[in-house]
Structure formats: structure tokens, C-alpha cells
Amino acid sequence: MSFIHPLALLGLAAAAIPALLHLLQRRIPPELDFPPVRYLSAAERESARRLRLRHLLLLILRTALIVAIVLAAARPLVRVKGAGGGAHEPTALVIILDNSPSSGAVVDGRLVLDRLRVAAHSSIARTTSADRVWLMLSDGVLRGGTRDALLATVDSTRSGWQRLDLVQAVERAARLVEAQPLPGREVHLLSDLQSTALAEGRAEVPQGVRVLAIAPGRAVANRGIAAVTVSEGAAVIALSGSAASGGDTPQPVPVTIRIGGGRRGEVGARGLATPEGGQAVTVSLPAQSLAPGWWVGEAQLEPDELRADDRRPFAWRVASPARVTATAGAGSFVAAALAVLQEGRRVATGRDVMISGGEPPTGARAIVQPPADPALVGQANRALASRGVQWGWGPAGTPGPIVTSELAVLNGVQVVRRYRLERAGSGESGAEGVLATVNGEPWLVRSGNVVLLGSRLDTAWTALPAAPGFVPFVDALVNRIVAGEAEVAAAEGAPRVVFRTRGADTIGATVFGPDAREADLTPATAALAIAALGGKEGTDVLTADQFAAERFSGTRRADVSGMLLVFALLLAAAELGVATRTR
Amino acid sequence: MPSAPQRLDLLDPADVARLGGIEIVAEGVVEGFLAGMHRSPFRGFSVEFTEHRAYQPGDELRYLDWRILGRSDRLFVKQFEEETNLRSMILVDASKSMAWHGAPERLTKRAYADRLAAALALILLRQRDATGLVTFDEQVRHVIPARVKAGQWTRIVRGLLDTPDGQGTAAHAALQRLTALLARRGMVVLLSDLLFDRDLALTALRYLRHRGHQVIVFHIMDPAEVELGGPPEVRFRDPESSVSVVVRPRELARAYADTVRREIAAWRKACRRHGIAYHHVQTDLPFGMALRLLT
Numbered sequence: 001m002s003f004i005h006p007l008a009l010l011g012l013a014a015a016a017i018p019a020l021l022h023l024l025q026r027r028i029p030p031e032l033d034f035p036p037v038r039y040l041s042a043a044e045r046e047s048a049r050r051l052r053l054r055h056l057l058l059l060i061l062r063t064a065l066i067v068a069i070v071l072a073a074a075r076p077l078v079r080v081k082g083a084g085g086g087a088h089e090p091t092a093l094v095i096i097l098d099n100s101p102s103s104g105a106v107v108d109g110r111l112v113l114d115r116l117r118v119a120a121h122s123s124i125a126r127t128t129s130a131d132r133v134w135l136m137l138s139d140g141v142l143r144g145g146t147r148d149a150l151l152a153t154v155d156s157t158r159s160g161w162q163r164l165d166l167v168q169a170v171e172r173a174a175r176l177v178e179a180q181p182l183p184g185r186e187v188h189l190l191s192d193l194q195s196t197a198l199a200e201g202r203a204e205v206p207q208g209v210r211v212l213a214i215a216p217g218r219a220v221a222n223r224g225i226a227a228v229t230v231s232e233g234a235a236v237i238a239l240s241g242s243a244a245s246g247g248d249t250p251q252p253v254p255v256t257i258r259i260g261g262g263r264r265g266e267v268g269a270r271g272l273a274t275p276e277g278g279q280a281v282t283v284s285l286p287a288q289s290l291a292p293g294w295w296v297g298e299a300q301l302e303p304d305e306l307r308a309d310d311r312r313p314f315a316w317r318v319a320s321p322a323r324v325t326a327t328a329g330a331g332s333f334v335a336a337a338l339a340v341l342q343e344g345r346r347v348a349t350g351r352d353v354m355i356s357g358g359e360p361p362t363g364a365r366a367i368v369q370p371p372a373d374p375a376l377v378g379q380a381n382r383a384l385a386s387r388g389v390q391w392g393w394g395p396a397g398t399p400g401p402i403v404t405s406e407l408a409v410l411n412g413v414q415v416v417r418r419y420r421l422e423r424a425g426s427g428e429s430g431a432e433g434v435l436a437t438v439n440g441e442p443w444l445v446r447s448g449n450v451v452l453l454g455s456r457l458d459t460a461w462t463a464l465p466a467a468p469g470f471v472p473f474v475d476a477l478v479n480r481i482v483a484g485e486a487e488v489a490a491a492e493g494a495p496r497v498v499f500r501t502r503g504a505d506t507i508g509a510t511v512f513g514p515d516a517r518e519a520d521l522t523p524a525t526a527a528l529a530i531a532a533l534g535g536k537e538g539t540d541v542l543t544a545d546q547f548a549a550e551r552f553s554g555t556r557r558a559d560v561s562g563m564l565l566v567f568a569l570l571l572a573a574a575e576l577g578v579a580t581r582t583r
Numbered sequence: 584m585p586s587a588p589q590r591l592d593l594l595d596p597a598d599v600a601r602l603g604g605i606e607i608v609a610e611g612v613v614e615g616f617l618a619g620m621h622r623s624p625f626r627g628f629s630v631e632f633t634e635h636r637a638y639q640p641g642d643e644l645r646y647l648d649w650r651i652l653g654r655s656d657r658l659f660v661k662q663f664e665e666e667t668n669l670r671s672m673i674l675v676d677a678s679k680s681m682a683w684h685g686a687p688e689r690l691t692k693r694a695y696a697d698r699l700a701a702a703l704a705l706i707l708l709r710q711r712d713a714t715g716l717v718t719f720d721e722q723v724r725h726v727i728p729a730r731v732k733a734g735q736w737t738r739i740v741r742g743l744l745d746t747p748d749g750q751g752t753a754a755h756a757a758l759q760r761l762t763a764l765l766a767r768r769g770m771v772v773l774l775s776d777l778l779f780d781r782d783l784a785l786t787a788l789r790y791l792r793h794r795g796h797q798v799i800v801f802h803i804m805d806p807a808e809v810e811l812g813g814p815p816e817v818r819f820r821d822p823e824s825s826v827s828v829v830v831r832p833r834e835l836a837r838a839y840a841d842t843v844r845r846e847i848a849a850w851r852k853a854c855r856r857h858g859i860a861y862h863h864v865q866t867d868l869p870f871g872m873a874l875r876l877l878t
Binding site: 028029030031032033034035036037038039040041042043044046047051054 | 814824
């Protein structure tokens, strides 16, 4: 049992009042002459037992009356079972309302988010002023505030563009409520429980914290655009999604792309992704879009249950072919790659970009390999320093694979011989300008308009010249990297393209869109959800009705003050009856 | 508008007592009482039968001769002739318990008994009955033998006034002594609150009855002795024995009233069994009403 107003229990001291009055009344009474004392004595002898019982009964009734009134004032809460209303003990509660993009799916004619919002609204409405409540949306921010404020937040919540990792969210919420000094601790997870959101890790839920998740609806078929990449005059559209729970036969997916807009006008193209063609479709870009410059396009699918992933913008740059000259020291592999690129009109002959093999860099932009002869390293370093390059070659480094986030084609390519790239003068290898590393040490760096390699582009130094990505690597080096341009990046957010600039130059773009995993609407099984969200001890996946019945059930209490007041009234009536009837 | 003359025998005893001493009160009461009765109230115990006469409407039915009625189917009433040689003794309890009243505006039981005894004596002496007085508490305090001569009533009144309030009560001792004083058949009237041993007192009264005396008992009580009242809690002390008891009157009132009713009923039943007339009188009863109990 607990009390809403426990301080009122101090009034229980008043229960001693009847006994005290009884004792205080035992003062010396006044003495009066009364001749027929013999009659009194006889009457008292006959009534002694009745009077003692009456006194005892009155004492009990009056004490119980005070106790009942004081207890009623303290508003006692007793544990009750079953569904329905009733108060509950003060509870720390985090409501996780998953408004990730997948919550915008329409299932059985109703938005998933609407169903979740009703449950959130109901949970918040059931809280009392003694509870502490937070609301977490898919942005991961824990929002406190009054009940009305939280209700307003829930009412105004719309499907967002950020994915919510349910495992992390539940773990954070559980830690928060566990830290609260309240008797009840609950996390209400209101989500479509996508299996992809529960695939990684397992939430550590402290003991005493209840996690109640509302069971997801049925699986629905969905197809979304996971990513769009442009290369060689074609857009490669990667698809993702889920099949309906009934296992319908996959149907061909029509894809539409629109490119350009504004003063350039808009051009479009269509393609069809068939089930046999896998999860990607390639659509040739119109010839107009091969003109130099930054291009923006958007791929679209036919509308389905989830609209958020049915379109995705993309951006790419069509650059003028770089005019490149390779010195004799650059090596035969570089010359061969340039020949291929020249044939594909990706490069032209000229002196805008010089690729050398240890010779002093010349030209506006230079790509410099270490000299083949170690004795020439010092001379080459001095030449670099005289040009203002802050990097130089140091001692030989250990072999290892290339690791880079800038050039995907390089990742994992083995390097067997290399020089450690060091900042001139300091002997250190700072991270600024580092484009790729081997064993954690810089292997490819850019300083100004000069790009330095830790190894020569030769199979005696690295497997890269023999790798399929060598030509694209050389293409990126001469057309993009040496000019300081970045790759088109992808980020989570409302579909749009944001360009990065340096001065008047556009050096890159970020394409925003929903996480590709949001397209998979396959709900997790109850067993998977329970396992991922804390285990059977404290986690339940419940239907909406069960959820309504179970929330706060661990601390559900009924306010019995009304019953106590009725009991007090009965006691008062009994006291009145005994006091008057026995006179 | 002149006020109607009031009969003292029907007024509140305390109001009557404020008019003067015992003599004045008694004479006033007796005058009013006799005026209301029109004839001697004690016909039947101090008179003897003389003749019959025809019944007239208004005659009391108790004087009908039922044997004549049974034989001849005619209504006749008995005529009586007063005697003058009846000897009456009035016994007044002068114990300390009698000197108590439940409220200042009421007479004490003793004061009430004195005035009632004086009035009774005056009535008896006026019809030429020899009347005497015995006052007692734990012992006999005053004895005035029964006489009919002039000044007897004054002596009786003086005897009442000269008897102070006593301590305990020993009624049976006084009654036993009375048997020696009452050699001839006569009437004994006991005025007491009867707060003594009932069995002993009844033994003595029964003895008197056995000797042929007519015995009349006035059980005098203050109204406060019948209905218990007082502060929420009080220690009541017996003025005679100093025995005390702490009670809450409101709690005990009902049981006390039952006890008093049972006590009165017990006295009444015991007296009736032995041919003794018993009358319960409260001190707020007008003297005339008390005297009328004897008729």
C-alpha cells in the first residue's frame, strides 16, 4: 500500500485522542450526598459488564473512526489486479514514439503512426502529477514537460525522416527511468517494430524496468529506392523493400527518373526493374545530361503503402576532361590507364595535371609518386618543400591493405611496399589532407594542388594497378581528387540535395533521403523483439488491448479513500447508536 | 377580577411551607383538605356500623350492602357512627437521609414528613382519636404517647420540631419499642424513606399487624431519587454510612430507575402480603393528595 498524501498519516497520532480523553476524564469527580446509594450500587453491579463492554466498544469505534478518516485523507492506494482504470504508484515513464519514415506506411487503410499516436496519447493521459514522463521520437531526443505539453507534442508528431535504432533507444530509456527514485519504471515502445530496427545488438534493460511494446500490424509489401548512383551515362537505382506476409509473387517495378529543371529544362527517362533483375535497375541518362556541370535528378517508384521511400534525389558532376601529362617516371601502368581514359574522353592531353614518379612536381596540379631509388627521396622531399607541400616521404612502412572512405575502389587493395608519408619538419602524420591509409599511416594525401602517394603505381609496390578499380582510381585522381573535389555523399533526412562549396566553387554535394532499411516493413517476431529489447524478464510485446491493460499494472493502485470514508460514516453511525442506545 | 381562593392542600408543598411554621401549614392543609372531603376522610377504620338507608345517586359504591342486594335486589348503603377511642401513632423517620432534598427549591424529605405528620395528627385529633408521635433514627428519639386531650397536637408539633436530624436508621428497633406503647388495637402510620433493612423493618411491621393494628406506610422519596441526574461523572456519598460510589449518571440512569422501580414494587408487594397499606409519595406531591391516599 502507498499513499498519495503520506504526510497526512501524521494525523494518525490523533487516534490516541479517545484513549487520552478516557484517561483525562478519570479525574477526581465532584462529591455529592445521595441517600439511596444502595440503589446505585445495585444498579451498577447489574450494569457493570454492560458498561465495560460499552466503554470498550465506544473506544474502539472512536479510535477506528479517527484512523479511517486520517487514512482517507492520506489517499491510500492498494494494489489491484485486472484491466481498467485506477491510480498507480508514481512512475518514471519513457514513451518511445517511433515516427521514423516507416511509420508513414498505410496498413489496412490507416497510417501506422496514427495507431501508435493513439497509444501514446492514452499512455500520457493515464499519467498523474506524481509521475515523471519523457517522450522520445525518432530523433532520439528525450522530451520532458507537462502532460499537456507532451500530449500536444504527440498530437503534432508526423512521420519523420530519421531512422530510430530501437535497441539503443530502449536501452537509453531504460537507463533513464532506472535512475529515477520512483517506485514504478516503465518504457512504452510504440513502434512498427521493423525487424531491421532490431537486428543489431541487444538492449541491456536494468532489473525493475518494464518494457512494454505494442505488437506490430501485419507485414505489407513495399518497395523503395535505397540509393541512386550515376556512372558512365547511366543511373543505377538500388531498390529495397519487403514482401507481403502472404508471399505475393514479385511484380516488375516501374522506375521514373527526372533530371534537371529550372533553366536547363527537365528531361526524363523510365526503366523497369524485374524480379529476375535483382534489386537494382539501370536507366540510361539522356544525352543532354552528359554536358559538364553539376546535375540533379530524382528517381521515383509507383506509389505504394510507404510513400517516403518512393522517391530519392541524386546528384552527379559531369566534368570537362582533365588535360593530363604523365612523366616517364610515372610508370607504364599509369600511362596505360591514361590511354584508356583518353579513349573514353575522360582525359585529354595537356599540362593541367602532371603525374610524376619522384621528379619535382610541375604544372598547376601534380600527382607525385615516390622515386624508385630511395637515394632520391631526400631530393624529392626538398623539391616538394620548395613548392610549399607540407608532406614528404619518410622511412619505409609495413605492408598492408588500403583503407579509405574517399575512394571505395581502393578499399582492401594490398600494398607491399611503401614509404610512410610524414608532415615535413614534424615527422608526424596528421590527419588533415589524408585520403587513404595503410596500417593507420597516411598512404594518399593531398596538400594544396599536389597529391602524394606512399607507393609507386606499380605491381612491385601494390596490387592496385592490377585491380579493376585502377582506371576509376586514376580517373578520380586526375578529375576530382587533385582538384579538391569530394564524392557525392549521402545522408539521412528529407529528400533533397545540398551542395558544398569552397569560395565560388562547388566541391561536392550531399544527397538526403530516408535510410534504405526503412523500406523493409517486415515486422520482427515477438520472440525477436523480446530478445532484442531486454529479454522475457522485463519485456512484453502486447496487443493494443493487452497494452492498455498492462501499462502501469506493476504499480497499479486503486484509491480506497472513498471506501474508507464510507467505512468512517458507518463507524460514526455505529458510535452514535451505541452512545445513545446504551444511555 | 378577584382571584379565586386557593386550597393549601393542593398547592406545591414547598410553596405551602414558605407560608409559615408547621402549625400554620398543617392547619391550612387540613382546612382545605376537610373542606374538599365534606366529611371525615377516615370513615371505615375509626367508626362502627349503625343502620342502612336507601341508596341515592352519588353515594359511594363501596358502602353498598351487597348481601341485601343479592337477597332483595334492592340498593341499600351502610351508615356508620364515629368512635372516639381509636389510638393512632405516627412514626417519623428522623435519620440523616431524610434531611436531604434533590433541589434547593424542594422540601427535604424530613420537612415534608413533619408537615404531613402534623396535618395527619390534626385530622385525627379533630375526630377525637387519641394520637401520639414517635421520632427515630438509629434509636427512638422522641415519644409522645397517644392522647386526645387539649394541647396534644401542640405537643406533637413540638416533638417534631425538637427532634434533630439523626445519623443512621434502625426502624425495627423503634417499631419494636412501639409495640410496648400500643397496648390497645389502633393505627400506626410510618413516614420514612425506607432506606433501611427491609426484612427487619417488615418483621416489626408484621408484628404490629399481627397485634391487630392497622399499619400504613408512607414511602417518601425526593424526585431526584427516582430519576437519576447530575454531572457527567460524580461521586455519590451516602450521608448516613458515608459509603460512596463514582458513577456517570447518564450511563446508569436507566438501570437505576429500574432498580428503584423494583425496590418500590418489592415494598408494595411485601406490604400487601401482610395487610399493610403502602403509599409511595414524592416530596413534590401536594399534602392534600398525600392525605387523600388514606381515604
